[in-house]
Amino acid sequence: MENEKLKRGEEIELVISDLAFGGQGISKVNDLIFFVKDAIPGQKVLTKVSRIKKKYVEVYKIKTIKQSVDEIDPRCEHFKYCGGCTLQQLDYEKQIYYKQQQVHDILAKIGGIKNPKINTILPCDKTFYYRNKMEYTFSGNPWYVDNETYDDVIIGLHVPKRFDKILSINECHINDPIFNDLNTAIKTCANKFNLVPYDVRKHVGFLRFLVLRIGVHTNEVMVNFVTAGYKPKLIAPLVELILENFPNVKSIVNTINADKNNTATGNTKLIHGESYINEKIGDYIFKVSANSFFQTNSYQVKTLYDYIIKTAKFKKSDIVYDLYCGTGTIGIYISSYVKKVYGIEIIEDAIKDAKFNAEVNDVENTSFYASDIKDFFNEKNNIADKPNTVIIDPPRPGLHGDVVQDIISLSPGKIIYVSCNPSTQARDVKIFMENDYKISDIQPIDMFPHTPHIECIITLKK
Secondary structure, eight states: OOGGGOOTTOEEEEEOOEEOTTSOEEEEETTEEEEEETOOTTOEEEEEEEEEOSSEEEEEEEEEEEOOTTBOOOSOTTHHHHOSOTTTTBOHHHHHHHHHHHHHHHHHHTSOOSSOOOOOOBOOSOOSSOBSEEEEEEESOBOOOTTOOOOSSEEEEEOTTOSSOEEEOSOOSSBOHHHHHHHHHHHHHHHHTTOOBOBTTTTBOSEEEEEEEEETTTTEEEEEEEESSOOHHHHHHHHHHHHHHOTTEEEEEEEEOOSSSOOSOSEEEEEEEOSEEEEEETTEEEEEETTOOOOSBTTTHHHHHHHHHHHHTOOTTOEEEEETOTTTHHHHHHGGGSSEEEEEESOHHHHHHHHHHHHHTTOOSEEEEESOHHHHTTSOOSOOOOOSEEEEOOOTTOOOHHHHHHHHHHOOSEEEEEESOHHHHHHHHHHHHTTTOEEEEEEEEOOSTTSSOOEEEEEEEO
């Protein structure tokens, strides 16, 4: 088959042989590769061509002709439309099998590593109801499903590739169960009091986002109403509803975003209780504020941090730099194993939380700095100690080129690179390997069951 002969909109039967990073099925016909949306290995599917490239073709599934032996019935009623848990139709053992294979393939292709030796992926014991944070959208513009009817205000998630259409969510099977109860109650109340959802096209309206967080190991819940203005009287009925029916809610805040950008950020005002909730990792307790980053799977984060300790083989004399430290969770968790931890993070509120967390946990051998990491090492700072170990946990885009060179210049004996994006991780690791570092350990961890996301820890040594 030649892609020059294919036409957009053409229907083709394909057999899915593999799963790509990102969750799309792969089918190979002669030398042509097809990426198939919503398909899993072992299925025979009828597809329609959506995009034709020089080296591959993108198609989407119209229907399944033959089921895969590894196919299971998705638990979620929204699976067909949501786009969040795209692997929910695939047996979990096979999910982690393909995730491990994806890490191998990415390191080989992008990282240029021949036959990378990868430890067996660490699975997640709890595969449903594991998320400790969800960001829902208020809307009056639903994605219509079959013959459903909708109230004036719905709460849900964006339909893939549509910024303006929201899928009304009745029950999500990966977020904490209390979020479903809060979602339903708040939606009913918003309609009862005729509150107006924000319209992202016309830029009018009031209710924008409903951000929910829970400390799984403390049972403390935060509700964050993101609105287009500060009008506490309008959200008063919602607050009253929560206080009367959800005693675990310890924090209610209101983030105001009057700008046209469609984000759940802005100036946050306290409405009830504390401005934060607490979460525990092992013996440590951590402050989680409305806008601070915290690993979204509280059940698996201890597994992740324990493995960092295992692979690092810390000594009491070690000096550790914790880059992209967030609220200091990694640095504080490893603090008893080392002499000193220096944490660096661009978000000032996160650094304030990190200092608070160190104090609450009686940890005295950590110091935290608010700075853009790519600029930090070029500015005057108070760090005289050079690191034995550098721990990196960057955002999905990976490391800025300047940061890679700064780390190389620091010349630590060990680099522990934690990433939720193996592609950018492989890109950066390749540069470290070109500068005298060698991989000593590769450990994938499944933090996000039923989704295509993968966490991976790579340890490099000189």
